[in-house]
Amino acid sequence: MGQGEAKVTAPAFDATVQLFAERQPGQPVDPQCPVRDVLDRIGDKWSTLILGTLATGPHRFSAVQRAIPDISKRMLTQTFRDLERDGLIARTVFPTKPPSVEYRLTPLGVTILEPLASLVRWANQSHAAIRDARQAFDKVV
Amino acid sequence: MGQGEAKVTAPAFDATVQLFAERQPGQPVDPQCPVRDVLDRIGDKWSTLILGTLATGPHRFSAVQRAIPDISKRMLTQTFRDLERDGLIARTVFPTKPPSVEYRLTPLGVTILEPLASLVRWANQSHAAIRDARQAFDKVV
DNA sequence: GACACAAGGTAATTAAGTGAGACCACAGAC
DNA sequence: GTCTGTGGTCTCACTTAATTACCTTGTGTC
Numbered sequence: 212m213g214q215g216e217a218k219v220t221a222p223a224f225d226a227t228v229q230l231f232a233e234r235q236p237g238q239p240v241d242p243q244c245p246v247r248d249v250l251d252r253i254g255d256k257w258s259t260l261i262l263g264t265l266a267t268g269p270h271r272f273s274a275v276q277r278a279i280p281d282i283s284k285r286m287l288t289q290t291f292r293d294l295e296r297d298g299l300i301a302r303t304v305f306p307t308k309p310p311s312v313e314y315r316l317t318p319l320g321v322t323i324l325e326p327l328a329s330l331v332r333w334a335n336q337s338h339a340a341i342r343d344a345r346q347a348f349d350k351v352v
Numbered sequence: 353m354g355q356g357e358a359k360v361t362a363p364a365f366d367a368t369v370q371l372f373a374e375r376q377p378g379q380p381v382d383p384q385c386p387v388r389d390v391l392d393r394i395g396d397k398w399s400t401l402i403l404g405t406l407a408t409g410p411h412r413f414s415a416v417q418r419a420i421p422d423i424s425k426r427m428l429t430q431t432f433r434d435l436e437r438d439g440l441i442a443r444t445v446f447p448t449k450p451p452s453v454e455y456r457l458t459p460l461g462v463t464i465l466e467p468l469a470s471l472v473r474w475a476n477q478s479h480a481a482i483r484d485a486r487q488a489f490d491k492v493v
Numbered sequence: 494g495a496c497a498c499a500a501g502g503t504a505a506t507t508a509a510g511t512g513a514g515a516c517c518a519c520a521g522a523c
Numbered sequence: 524g525t526c527t528g529t530g531g532t533c534t535c536a537c538t539t540a541a542t543t544a545c546c547t548t549g550t551g552t553c
Contacts, residue, residue: 254395
């Protein structure tokens with residue numbers, strides 16, 4: 212019934228809002244939208260850390276593990292697989308004495324660094340404000 | 353020991369890489385970094401959807417529920433609380449006949465729209481490539 | 494009086510994500 | 524001949540996240 216609740220609160224970010232609202236304000240959201248898909252990927256615990264590590268250049272399995280010490284081999288393997296499946300990283304096996312494996316960003320993988328960096332920038336700028344908001348909220352409740 | 357694996361693969365995204373690598377390539381990552389904090393927040397299933405909905409203007413509880421039909425009341429309440437705690441949205445109660453509650457983005461909440469939109473843009477541009485990569489991967493494995 | 498709506502709360506249940514550690518094959522060093 | 528390094532896989536246990544279902548308080552409707 213009613214859907215007159217929506218009016219844009221500021222003109223400055225209209226373009227941004229547009230991106231969220233291909234749909235009209237009152238309309239339901241698409242459950243299969245690519246955005247959800249992407250957020251599921253980068254929303255997990257390790258993907259962004261791995262992408263950030265590979266951003267500095269190709270790494271071998273154990274090199275990434277050294278760079279991110281608190282990741283288990285299991286999660287490292289699994290996250291590598293998921294990223295490879297999505298075409299963000301590539302896996303190359305070298306038939307050396309003990310076979311070594313190198314992971315590197317694909318061209319597609321490189322393109323996600325920019326939006327990711329945009330988020331990292333926001334996080335660094337805003338974490339103080341978030342911390343303060345949390346303290347204020349927790350004090351009241 | 354060895355940390356000579358890292359060389360930048362392209363010059364174009366050096367600035368991006370910098371953002372990931374306040375740390376040097378071989379060094380471990382900070383487990384308490386604000387980035388992890390932010391990703392935990394926007395990485396959950398509903399936060400971005402709610403932020404996207406509120407981006408079009410203030411909404412009441414049930415208006416958001418209508419906009420995102422497959423969210424349960426419980427998750428809606430909880431996600432609202434979390435976002436409020438982080439200072440991204442504000443909650444206002446109106447003492448009407450049945451009390452109504454309005455949620456709106458705070459100024460801080462507005463600032464996250466841009467990096468989020470950057471990700472949304474990437475998702476829309478890349479989801480075809482990702483879908484193809486998945487199909488190719490799944491065919492082989 | 495029975496019903497629904499507003500905006501939730503609570504509890505129990507289920508699903509998903511994460512971690513610890515054992516195991517494997519192979520090579521080379523000691 | 525045992526030990527270490529590589530890049531995994533496998534199982535079990537644990538911790539979160541998310542869903543379902545039912546309860547509340549107060550007003551208005553039929």
